[in-house]
Amino acid sequence: MPILSARDIVQRFGHEEVLHGVSLGVEHGEILGLLGPSGAGKTTFVNVIAGVAEPVSGEVHAFGEPMPSLKLMRRMGYMAQSDALYTDLTASENLEFFGSLYGLSGPALKRAGEKALETAHLQVEPGKLARDYSGGMRRRLSLATAILHEPELLILDEPTIGLDPLHRVDIWESFRQMTETGKTLIVTTHVMDEAERCDRLAMIRDGVFIAIGTPENLRMQAGASTLEEAFLHFARMEMTQGGGHDA
Amino acid sequence: MRNTLAVALRILRQFRHDPRTLFMMIVAPILALFLLNVIFGSPSYEPLILTDGMASDFTQALEDAGARTGSATQAEALDLLAVGDADGFVSKDGDTVKVWVEGSDPAITGGVVRAVGQAQIEALASVKLDIKPIKLPGGIEIDVTKYLPLPTFEAPQAPEIAYLHGSAEMRPFDFYGPVFIGVFVFFFVFITSGISFVRERTGGTLERLLATPIHRRELVAGYVLGFGVFTLVQSAAVAWASIYWVGFPNFGSFWLVLLIALSMALVSLTLGILVSEFANTEFQVIQLLQIIVIPQILLSGMFDLSQTPGWMQLLSRLFPITYGSDAMRAVMLRGAGFGDIALELAVLWAFIAVFIVGNIAALKKYRRI
Numbered sequence: 001m002p003i004l005s006a007r008d009i010v011q012r013f014g015h016e017e018v019l020h021g022v023s024l025g026v027e028h029g030e031i032l033g034l035l036g037p038s039g040a041g042k043t044t045f046v047n048v049i050a051g052v053a054e055p056v057s058g059e060v061h062a063f064g065e066p067m068p069s070l071k072l073m074r075r076m077g078y079m080a081q082s083d084a085l086y087t088d089l090t091a092s093e094n095l096e097f098f099g100s101l102y103g104l105s106g107p108a109l110k111r112a113g114e115k116a117l118e119t120a121h122l123q124v125e126p127g128k129l130a131r132d133y134s135g136g137m138r139r140r141l142s143l144a145t146a147i148l149h150e151p152e153l154l155i156l157d158e159p160t161i162g163l164d165p166l167h168r169v170d171i172w173e174s175f176r177q178m179t180e181t182g183k184t185l186i187v188t189t190h191v192m193d194e195a196e197r198c199d200r201l202a203m204i205r206d207g208v209f210i211a212i213g214t215p216e217n218l219r220m221q222a223g224a225s226t227l228e229e230a231f232l233h234f235a236r237m238e239m240t241q242g243g244g245h246d247a
Numbered sequence: 248m249r250n251t252l253a254v255a256l257r258i259l260r261q262f263r264h265d266p267r268t269l270f271m272m273i274v275a276p277i278l279a280l281f282l283l284n285v286i287f288g289s290p291s292y293e294p295l296i297l298t299d300g301m302a303s304d305f306t307q308a309l310e311d312a313g314a315r316t317g318s319a320t321q322a323e324a325l326d327l328l329a330v331g332d333a334d335g336f337v338s339k340d341g342d343t344v345k346v347w348v349e350g351s352d353p354a355i356t357g358g359v360v361r362a363v364g365q366a367q368i369e370a371l372a373s374v375k376l377d378i379k380p381i382k383l384p385g386g387i388e389i390d391v392t393k394y395l396p397l398p399t400f401e402a403p404q405a406p407e408i409a410y411l412h413g414s415a416e417m418r419p420f421d422f423y424g425p426v427f428i429g430v431f432v433f434f435f436v437f438i439t440s441g442i443s444f445v446r447e448r449t450g451g452t453l454e455r456l457l458a459t460p461i462h463r464r465e466l467v468a469g470y471v472l473g474f475g476v477f478t479l480v481q482s483a484a485v486a487w488a489s490i491y492w493v494g495f496p497n498f499g500s501f502w503l504v505l506l507i508a509l510s511m512a513l514v515s516l517t518l519g520i521l522v523s524e525f526a527n528t529e530f531q532v533i534q535l536l537q538i539i540v541i542p543q544i545l546l547s548g549m550f551d552l553s554q555t556p557g558w559m560q561l562l563s564r565l566f567p568i569t570y571g572s573d574a575m576r577a578v579m580l581r582g583a584g585f586g587d588i589a590l591e592l593a594v595l596w597a598f599i600a601v602f603i604v605g606n607i608a609a610l611k612k613y614r615r616i
C-alpha cells in the first residue's frame with residue numbers, strides 16, 4: 001500500500017485549471033522526484049498533498065487515511081518553495097516555534113533543533129535574525145524546520161534551490177540517510193542531476209503527469225541517454241495524443 | 248491551547264525584535280493626541296477689527312468682546328483686509344452699522360460678527376436716558392420719568408450655569424478627546440494587524456503553518472492573544488497618557504476607559520486580520536483602511552450627526568467605532584459606570600466574536616479542517 005496516494009486531483013485558480021485530474025502513489029521509503037518545468041504545477045500539487053491547499057476535486061490519502069487530517073499532518077513535514085520563515089525572528093526562535101506546534105518542548109525541543117540543523121548542514125549564530133542570513137542559509141534553516149519533528153513523510157518543494165553545489169551534495173546525502181531510517185520523501189525539482197538521484201520520478205508538464213518510473217526506466221522507455229531528452233520525448237508524446245488529460 | 252500560546256509567543260517575540268513598530272504603535276497615537284490637545288487648547292484667536300467713525304463706547308465694547316481694535320479709513324481697511332492684516336472693518340452707513348470681513352475663514356468671520364454683535368448690545372445697554380424734569384411756570388418741576396413707563400436698559404447679568412456633567416473649565420475639544428483616544432488606537436492596531444497578516448500570507452508562512460497540526464481556531468486565537476497582549480499595553484499607554492499627561496478630563500473610572508480602548512483595539516485587530524484576506528500587499532491594506540476605517544472614523548461621533556439624513560445615522564450604527572466612541576464619552580465626560588455602557592461593550596464584543604468566527608472561516612480557503 002502506498003504511504004501517500006493522490007487520486008484525480010483537479011486544482012483551479014480562478015478560471016485557469018492548473019492540475020487536470022492527476023493521480024500518484026508514493027511508496028514507503030522512497031525518494032520520489034517531481035520533475036517539471038517552471039509553471040508545470042509542481043508547487044500546486046505538493047500543496048494539495050501536504051494539506052495546505054484545498055483542491056477543487058480529488059482525494060488524497062496518507063498512511064491509508066484521508067487527508068487533510070491534523071493527526072496525519074503531525075507525521076508529515078513540509079518545506080515550502082519560499083523559505084516561509086519568520087525573518088524577524090532568530091533561527092532558533094523559528095525552530096522553537098515550529099517545533100512547539102508539533103508538541104515539542106524543553107530539552108526535547110532543543111535536541112530536535114540541534115539534530116535538524118545538523119541534518120540541514122547549517123550552523124546558526126545565536127541572536128542573529130533569519131533575515132540577516134544568506135539565501136542559502138535560510139533555505140537550509142527552512143529545511144531544518146521541516147524535519148525537526150522527524151516526520152515519516154517529508155514533502156520538499158525545491159529544497160536545494162539557491163544552494164551551492166557542495167551543500168547540494170551534502171543535503172542529498174542527508175535525504176538518502178533519511179530513507180535508510182524508513183522515511184519517505186517527495187521532492188520537486190527542475191534540476192536534472194537531482195532527478196537522477198531519485199528512486200522514482202514523476203514528470204509533470206502543464207498540469208499532467210506525462211511519465212512515472214525510475215530514472216533508468218524512463219530513459220530506456222524514451223530511448224534517450226539523458227533525462228532531459230526523456231522529458232522532451234514524453235512531452236511530445238503527450239502533445240501528439242492531443243491533450244488526453246481533458247477527459 | 249498549546250498551539251495558541253506558541254503563536255502568541257511568536258508574535259510577541261517578533262515585536263521584541265522590532266522595537267520600532269513597538270515604539271510607533273505607542274508613541275504615534277500619543278503624539279497625535281498631544282498635538283491636537285495643544286492646537287485646540289490654545290486660547291482662541293482675537294480678531295483685529297478696524298473701525299471708522301464709531302463711538303468710543305462701541306470700540307471699548309468690541310475690546311470687551313475679545314477683539315483687538317484700531318481705526319482706519321474704509322480704503323485703508325479694505326486693503327488690510329485683502330492681505331489678511333486685519334479681520335474686520337466696521338463703519339456707519341447712515342443708521343446701519345456696516346461690517347466688512349475677508350470671508351475665506353468662517354471661524355474668523357464668525358469671530359468678527361460675534362464681537363460686533365456683542366458690542367452693539369453692550370453699547371446699547373450703556374445708553375443712559377437723560378430726560379430732564381419739565382419745568383412749569385411757577386417753579387414747579389414734574390419728573391416725567393415717574394409717570395411714563397420708560398424702558399430701562401441694563402446690561403444683562405451673566406446667568407449662573409449649573410453643570411449636570413462636565414465643568415466650566417472644559418474646552419470645546421475636551422468633548423472630542425474621548426473619541427480620539429479610541430479612534431487612534433483603532434487606526435494603528437488595524438494597520439499593524441492587517442499588514443502583519445498579509446505578510447504571513449504573502450511570505451508563505453501561513454501555508455507553512457497550515458502544514459502543521461494546528462487548528463484554524465488555534466491560529467486565530469493565537470493572533471488575538473499575541474496582539475491582544477500588545478494592544479493591552481498600547482491601550483493602557485494611550486489612555487494613561489491622554490488623561491494624566493495630555494490632560495483630557497476624565498470624570499469616570501480609568502479602568503473603564505482602558506476596557507473600552509482595549510475592546511476597540513480587539514475589534515480593530517480582528518477586523519484588520521479579516522480585511523487582510525482581501526489584500527495581497529501591504530499597500531492594499533492601506534487602501535482597504537481608507538474605505539473601511541476612514542468612513543467609520545468620520546461617522547463615529549467626531550461630528551454631530553443628529554441633523555444628517557436618516558441613512559447616515561443608521562450607517563453609523565453599523566460601525567463598531569461609533570459604539571466605542573459613545574461609551575468612551577459616557578465614561579470620560581459623564582462619569583458613566585460599567586452598567587451604563589454595558590450595552591456598548593456588548594456590541595463591541597459581539598463584533599469581535601463575529602470577526603473571529605469570520606477569520607476562522609476565511610482560513611477554510613486553505614484547509615477545510
Ligand SMILES: Nc1ncnc2c1ncn2[C@@H]1O[C@H](COP(=O)(O)OP(=O)(O)OP(=O)(O)O)[C@@H](O)[C@H]1O
Nearest residue numbers: 013018036037038039040041042043044045081190
Ligand atoms: N495562487 C495562484 N493564483 C493563480 N494562479 C496560480 C497560483 N498559484 C499558481 N498559479 C498558476 O499555476 C500554474 C502552476 O504553478 P506552480 O507554482 O504549481 O508551478 P511550479 O511547477 O511549482 O513552477 P516553479 O518551478 O516555477 O515553482 C502556473 O501557471 C501559475 O501561474
Ligand SMILES: [Mg+2]
Nearest residue numbers: 042043044081
Ligand atoms: Mg513551484
